[in-house]
Amino acid sequence: MQDLPTDIAFLLDHGVRRPILETAAAAARESGVDASDVLLARGLVSQDRFYRALAAAVEAPFLADVTLGPQTLFPDAIVARRAVLAHGGTSTPMLVTTPDGRETTALLERGKAPAGYAITTPPILRRAVFGLHAAEIARRAAHTLPDKAPHFSYRDGPHAWQIYGPFVFATALLLGTALVSGTLAVAGMVACLIFVVMAALRGATCLEDVPTSPLRWTPRMPDVALPVYTILVPLLNEAEVVAPLVEALAALDYPLEKLDIKLLVEAHDVSTAAAIEALALPAAFETIVVPRGEPLTKPRALNAALPLARGAFTVVYDAEDRPDPDQLRLAVAAFDREGPDLACLQARLVIHNSQDALIAALFAIEYAALFDVVNPGLLRLGLPIPLGGTSNHFRTSALAAIGGWDAWNVTEDADIGLRLGALGLRIGDLPSATREEAPTRLPVWLRQRARWMKGFLQTLLVHTRAPRRTLAVLGPARTIAVWLLVGGTVLSALLFPLSLAIGLGMVLAAAAALVGAAPEAALLDDLVTHASIATLAPPLPFPVAVLAATTFAVGMAATLVVAEIALRRRKRRDLRPMLALLPVYLVLVSLGAWRGVWDLALRPYHWHKTTHGLAPPERLLPRLRRHAGALRARLGGGRVRGRAPAE
Incomplete structure (x- = not known):
């Protein structure tokens, strides 16, 4: 029997x-760590029991309360796992420690703890x-x-020119429209150009053949070659989902003794x-209680834990x-x-509850x-991206070097992605899925979207404060x-209802002109007349309306193509019928954007918390079938196929 x-x-x-200790020793040899690390990380022995036993073995006092x-x-x-105690007399211990494996071995070989030493x-x-x-x-x-890099934080808010600039621009546009012919046409064409470039950029991403799993x-x-990996999970009002969260993290294919889960x-x-x-978690899980302070945001919680990250790499997961x-x-x-x-x-973030609700x-x-x-x-095109809010895997050293997250930005993921790019650091794609829960209630979804859009605006303001610096770096x-x-993204969301109205107006005007117009030359005149009325021609010239409608069509086409390719890659053809509802969804996105503004x-630093673990409403497809059955019954005079009407 091995010692x-x-x-x-x-x-x-x-x-x-002994079998418990032998299990820990065998796992320690495979992972290349101390046996006590395995014993505690896997919960084979509780921390309280281990350190009380160690204190007894080396004749040191065990402190259940520390000052x-x-x-x-x-x-x-x-x-360092040690601290100086407050002095309360000559017999009071001077130092309290929580020995790791090597220190435990050294203490036990010494036989007795030094004087003034507590555990x-x-x-x-x-x-x-x-x-x-x-x-x-x-x-x-x-x-x-x-404090260290104010130009990368939203704490101090926008610069004066960023506050008054939009108002000056809007005033100049209104005066120009009233006094100078063609001002509105020029502004409309510039806006259309921006949206066309955005559509082209989205279209270009479709040309990159990117798998959803590693090729x-x-x-x-x-296991012995694996580094320690830190997992940070910010929680707020998440009591309902703690147990399944812990179960999912414990199921990761990674030695528990090399996980630093906070x-x-x-x-x-x-x-x-x-x-x-209540879960009595093993030592691989640590609970960090974030001290009270402002702002009450997810990035502030992450920053509180970052100095304690033990891993070479750090990942952020949501509850x-x-x-x-x-x-x-x-x-x-x-x-x-x-x-x-x-x-x-x-x-890759993947929604797993798409059948729960239309939203x-x-x-x-x-x-x-x-x-x-x-x-x-x-990323394949070499461009920085706004990161998603979760499943961001960082080199811990790089994360610490850039100052962590901006606690004052409510979309800290978008900000840190662009900040990494601005500092010359690279982001890569990891074709591995993290399944997330989507909101199933419109008010919850709307609050979440408003926060995202507000954070995008904060990020934009931060990264346009010094355009010369940004240009020099990127x-x-x-x-x-x-x-x-x-x-x-924000501008297109804000203007989507107007673009939709213009596009629909042009379609209706064209239809009216085609129905009521004489052939040949009269058709164009009639089309212009109807379209001018439909698009309110005095504020919006007809050529601009045509250009806007065309831009809208191009943008919607790009959106639909990207969505179709995505569903094909993800093998979610069951969602294809929902593509017809994307314009309605984008109207809701616009509502969220306006609320974000x-x-x-x-309240620039207010965090709209997304509640998780709610019981979903009745599943979408059964609900639609029930409504369809009720409609058939109503249209059929109260009869449903195969069933007599109720007495």
Whole structure:
């Protein structure tokens, strides 16, 4: 029988059965870590039991409650796993520690802990440090980036010219329209040109043949060669989904002892904290209670945990995420293959509840277009992209070097994607799926969309503060692409109802002209007359209306083509009938964009929280079948095929 490693063998004297320790020792040899890491990470022995036993074995006091001295630093004390205690007398221990495997071995070989030495558990030490430095941690999480690089943060809001510029432009346009003939026509043609370029850019992404899964077979890396991987999961009012979230993370094909999973909970969110506590999670899972502070945003929570990330790589998941089990292994292989200039990988986000509601089905089409066609295509073209809100895999060193996330931007993912590009760092595509839950209720979806659009506007304002700097870093082509991707997305959403009205007006006018016009020459005159009336010709000249309608048609065609290609790649042909409803969906997107503009003006840092884990409304297809049956019954005088009318 093989001897047990020193850092766990002492547990035999404290009631832990030998088979459990042998299991930990075998797994430790495969993973290349200390046996105690396996034992604790997998929950084979609880942290409280392990450290109490260790304290007894080395004759050191075990502290269930810790009061730290003022010289304790964050994050140094947590990273070093030791801190100086507040002095309470000559017999009080001076130092508290949570020994790792090597330190445990050294203590046990010494036989007795040094004088003034106490032991506690990592969660107790972490809570004590956070309690001592709550205000500092909150300040650092919110202000580190804007203090070091204010030009990359939205904390100080837009510059004066960015506030008054749109009003000056609108006033000049109105005066020009009234005083100078053709002003509106020129403005309309410029707007149409922008939208045509956007449509062309989206169309170009279709030319890149991008798979939804890796084309090449990746050799399975042995566990001993895998690095530690940090997983950050911000949670707010997510008590209902904590258990399935933990189950999904535990199912990842990655050694649990090499996972550094941090569940981030806001200080006031007692229900989510209680749900986590009830699960009695192993040491691979840490609960980070984010101190109270402003702004109350997801990026602030991420920044609070970033200094504690132990992994070479860090990924962000949302509460409802269900990543492919091999996603972390694929990411490690991609980072190793691509080289150190690759700072981030964006996995594919896929909606898994598209059958729950019509809005979820349309959302699934939008996500398929964005993550299976547009974003991978843009990356193949060498352009930076606004990242998705989850499944962003980073080199931890690169993430720390750029100052983490902007706590003042409510679409922190879009911002950090463009910031990486502006700093010369590369983003790559990771063809691995993370399944997400789409909102199934329109008000929830609308609040989420308003936040996204507000964040896009914040990102645009940040990256247009200093156009010369942006041009110097990205170059003209990439700068224009970034402004089009972010600003053009919001502008097209805001103007979509007008474009739709113009397009429909031109179609109706053309139909009226064709029906009532005489042949040949009279047809053109009649078409102009009807179209001029339909498009309100005095404010919008007829040639501009024609150009706008054509631009709208081109844009819709590009949208539909991208969506069709995306559904084919994702093998979701069941969603193809929903493509006919995309214009209606885009009207809703416009409503969200206008609400986002309103929110930006009145409450720029407010975070519209998307609630997850809600029971969906009755599934879409059964509901449609029921309505169709009721309609047939009504049209048939109360009879449904095969059934007599009720008495």
